Amino acid sequence: MASVKATNPSTKTKTKPSYLPAKSKIKPTYLVLGSGSIGFAVAKELRELDKDLVIIDKDPAKIETLREEEYEAIQGDISNPETLNQINVRNLTAVLVLSSDNESNKSAIENIKKLVSPDVYCVARASDVINKKEMESKGADYVIIPSRVVATSLARTLERAESMRRGTKLTRWLKDIADKKLGVVVHDNPDPDAIASAMALKEIAKTYGIESTIFYHGEIGHQENKAFVNLLDIDLNRMEETDISDFQNIALVDCAVPGSNNMLDRDTHVGIVLDHHPVEDAEIDADYIDIRPNIGATATILTKYLQELNIDITSNLATALLYGIRTDTQDFKRNTDPADLSAASFLYPLADHEILEQLERPSIATETLEVFGEAIKNRQVFGSYLLSNVGTVRDRDTLPQAADYLLNLEGISTSIVFGVSKDKIYLSGRSNDIKINLGDVMKRAFGEQSAGGHATAAAAQVPLGVFSAAKDRQTLLRLVNEAVVKKILSAVGVEEAED
DSSP: OOOOOOOOGGGSOOOOOTTSOOSSOBOOSEEEEOOSHHHHHHHHHHHHTTOOEEEEESOHHHHHHHHHTTOOEEEOOTTOGGGGGGBOGGGOOEEEEOOSOHHHHHHHHHHIIIIIOTTSEEEEEOSSHHHHHHHHHTTOSEEEOHHHHHHHHHHHHHHHHHHHHHHHHHHHHHHHTTTSOEEEEEOSSOOHHHHHHHHHHHHHHHHTTOOEEEEEOSOOOSHHHHHHHHHTTOOOEEGGGSOGGGOSEEEEESOOSTTSSSSSOTTOOEEEEEEOSOOTTOOOOEEEEEEOTTSSOHHHHHHHHHHHTTOOOOHHHHHHHHHHHHHHTTTTTSSOOHHHHHHHHHHGGGSOHHHHHHHTSOOOOHHHHHHHHHHHHTEEEETTEEEEEEEEOSOTTHHHHHHHHHTTSTTOSEEEEEEEOSSEEEEEEEEOOTTOOHHHHHHHHHOTTTEEEOSSEEEEEEEOGGGGGOSSHHHHHHHHHHHHHHHHHHHHTOOSOOO
16 A cells, blocks of 8 residues: 655745735836726726736735736835835836825825836826825826816716707707798808808708808908908898898897897897807897807807717818807907817818918908008007097998907007997907906996997997987097097996096
């Protein structure tokens, strides 16, 4: 019978505990410090991208679970510099410091920058802004605050849901009028934003088999606006030459109230209102209303609809919309929202940049130069406010150009230029004064039915009324000047003593 050899437990070969590092150090591309919910989620994403990574955590139970799921995992204190000795850091692309302990994360960042390399990309997690700034000061390249990330993601999801809802409502309305004609009305003396937006709505309506026509009242006087219409061959129709009652449905674009800066009767029922100008307490009778005062241009709103409804955008339309956004936001320097930048980014590769270049360098009309001269000569300065009466104006589009120009004068934070036509006083203002809302100033001075706009850009149209009885033109201009200056200064609370 064969004998069985006894084994001495003290001489039995010992295996290396699984939580100790191998003799040859691991060479990860990514190092994840902290395996909580966020750290593990990031590690999972990296592994799905086939990245080499190692996870370090001080909790042995978590390390065991990670190893069971075939992750390279090491037990250790992420704030202890000795922990990094278990890693071959030569191949590291980035270190992600994602534990929920702010102090441990700060220590880990310091260790990484000192012992690994000051150039290794370091992402860190912080609980608040104060800890975020401290981690950045210690060398973190990018710091996340989880609560803010969640809030931002949720806000974007809600924004997307709202966009889908708007697209659905607009689609439903258009389908309901599929056999009827649509009149698209823009504001008087339309600018590129209004015209481009009307073009976009016409394209959307066309998708649903709806025949539509764009209408305007007044003049397209600004040289750039004339070039815009001509170069893009835009089909516009004067309201005076058409019976608007022939159209069963009306859309208002870049204006919101019938009879206010447009030729519609005040009691006109409107099907759609698409605008970015604030209307405050105005009551609007319409089937579908989309007014977003936070957006810098109505063209941005229409671009979002085109995207949401997955409608192909021609080069001409993309060029018009991009130019409309750029002009209404003054090349993204005025009343600009991230949505404007996003829309412009989407339109940019689709636009005709040769046409855009021509639009940016139009010839300057003699009248424009004359108005500039009158505005400079007749300027009246009250503190940081500049008011200028340019007298008789034939092209009201010269007024905002002059207001923009005068705002560049030293010490001026608000410029308002005004002039007189046959039966109205036209005003245009610009401001970079954060203490006032120029749109509100104009409304206080001349009433909500006659004025409006944004905080930095506003306008008004005031009937001449009793001033029209003046004996001669010079008397009329003098009376208008006195009345306008008094109303504006009263609205902003400035004394009339001229500097």
